[in-house]
Amino acid sequence: MxxxxxxxxxxxxxxxxxxxxxxxxxxxxxxxxxxxxxxxxxxxxxxxxxxxxxxxxxxxxxxxxxxxxxxxxxxxxxxxxxxxxxxxxxxxxxxxxxxxxxxxxxxxxxxxxxxxxxxxxxxxxxxxxxxxxxxxxxxxFDTAANCAVEAIDRIRDTARSHERLFFLEVMGRTAGFLALESGIAGGAEELIIPEEETSIAPMSERIRKGFDIGKKSAIVVVAEAKTPGVSFQIAGEVKKHLDLDSRVVILGHLQRGGPxxxxxxxxxxxxxxxxxxxxxxxxxxxxxxxxxxxxxxxxxxxxxxxxxxxxxxxxxxxxxxxx
Missing domain, CATH: 3.40.50.450 (Rossmann fold)
Known part of the structure; x- marks a missing residue:
């Protein structure tokens, strides 16, 4: 050698x-x-x-x-x-x-x-x-996960100020590692990952109950799966069950860069x-x-x-x- x-x-x-x-x-x-x-x-x-x-x-x-x-x-x-x-x-x-x-x-x-x-x-x-x-x-992974957590923390401020639901989409392709760990660290209310089937109606009901008991915001962390931007579709489906103002944030390649x-x-x-x-x-x-x-x-x-x-x-x- x-x-x-x-x-x-x-x-x-x-x-x-x-x-x-x-x-x-x-x-x-x-x-x-x-x-x-x-x-x-x-x-x-x-x-x-x-x-x-x-x-x-x-x-x-x-x-x-x-x-x-x-x-x-x-x-x-x-x-x-x-x-x-x-x-x-x-x-x-x-x-x-x-x-x-x-x-x-x-x-x-x-x-x-x-x-x-x-x-x-x-x-x-x-x-x-x-x-x-x-x-x-x-x-x-650790750098990208910390980027996602910082984004959740920042979005939480706006979500709470407007009593709003946010969908935050992270990368991960067909794996939910980024979404899971950043969701725990960021205190997310819901998680959508490729490894689990998500039913929109029960998830919407859980979010509604959270607001009913006094929550001022809710964040759903979404793994991009095979279709980046899927959060817009999910937000639209939730809207059919939940009359609540919502926004979508897609982190995309922001998670890859930086020290x-x-x-x-x-x-x-x-x-x-x-x-x-x-x-x-x-x-x-x-x-x-x-x-x-x-x-x-x-x-x-x-x-x-x-x-x-x-x-x-x-x-x-x-x-x-x-x-």
Whole structure:
């Protein structure tokens, strides 16, 4: 192991730069040469690289986004594209590659490994959706969740002032992790997540009862699911059951940017070092994550084939606290 590459792929997440920084420093401490691959798999196929030394990673730990830039590449889902990836890794003389991203990133990597005799691949989970199997938390989730909580706190002031119902939509795709934890921390009255079927009529009745007993506001946290903007449809359906003034706020990509929190900086740093050490130990086709506070290695194929469950205790807690 003499020369490794690092890339970020899929959606950007706060803390990715902390991970890059840690991986580079860990690699240099072990006398490895590090190559940064720009624009994810798209840049990998094009051999679009930049040297990563101490100067290149200076003062990036507090920055959101990714200094290596990112993309989503459809080439990974064709055999020809996967062969081009393996060819590019060989052309660059890489003895291993660290892949920072989500389940799509690891799906592509596992397909490449299955189809080709490529260099060792080690993944690091970076996704604000927190939906990657094999780790309790992904890099970027904590920052995004704190962004959502701050938005709930701010909206609560206006909602209370106008005695109004608000629907606050967070990201998460087909997973409700962001909605669940930000809903608990923000004291939301209702939660709409992909993992549970929501009946509009009973939810509307619960909201009405809250106002009847003296509440001055109500906030419903909605996971965007597969259709960003779904909150407008939900608000319209609630209006049929509840004669109450309501507003919709969609946070969207606001949750992705900004400086990473302490938790994301520490997690990114920890997993960046772990990824380098995994390569040095001869590991491949795995993702490094944290489960129960301990380092865990999960086969890349499992990270996207297995669905990560929501924390049942947190779901129970929300149902108690929102009553």
């Amino acid at each position: 003499k020369r490794i590459g690092i890339l970020t792929s899929g959606g950007d997440a706060p803390g990715m730069n902390a991970c890059i920084r840690a991986a580079v420093r860990a690699a240099l401490a072990n006398n490895l040469t590090v190559v940064g691959i720009r624009r994810g798999y798209t840049g990998l196929i094009a051999t679009d690289t930049v040297p990563l030394d101490r100067a290149a990673i200076r003062n990036i730990i507090h920055q959101g986004g990714t200094i290596l830039e990112t993309s989503r590449s459809p080439d990974l889902y064709t055999r020809e594209g996967r062969l081009r990836v393996a060819e590019a890794i060989g052309k660059m003389g890489l003895d291993g590659v660290i892949l920072i991203g989500g389940d799509g990133t690891f799906h592509g990597a596992s397909l490449v490994a299955a189809d080709t005799d490529t260099a060792p691949l080690v993944g690091v989970p970076g996704s604000i959706d927190n939906d990657v199997y094999g780790t309790d938390y992904c890099i970027g 990473p929190t302490l938790r994301d900086r520490v997690l990114g740093s920890s997993l960046g070092v772990a990824a380098v050490e995994a390569l040095l130990e001869g590991r491949s086709e795995c993702m490094v994550g944290e489960v129960g506070g301990a380092l865990a290695y999960t086969p890349l194929e499992e990270t996207w084939k297995k669905k990560k469950p929501l924390n049942e205790n947190l779901r129970r807690i929300f149902s108690i606290l929102s009553d």
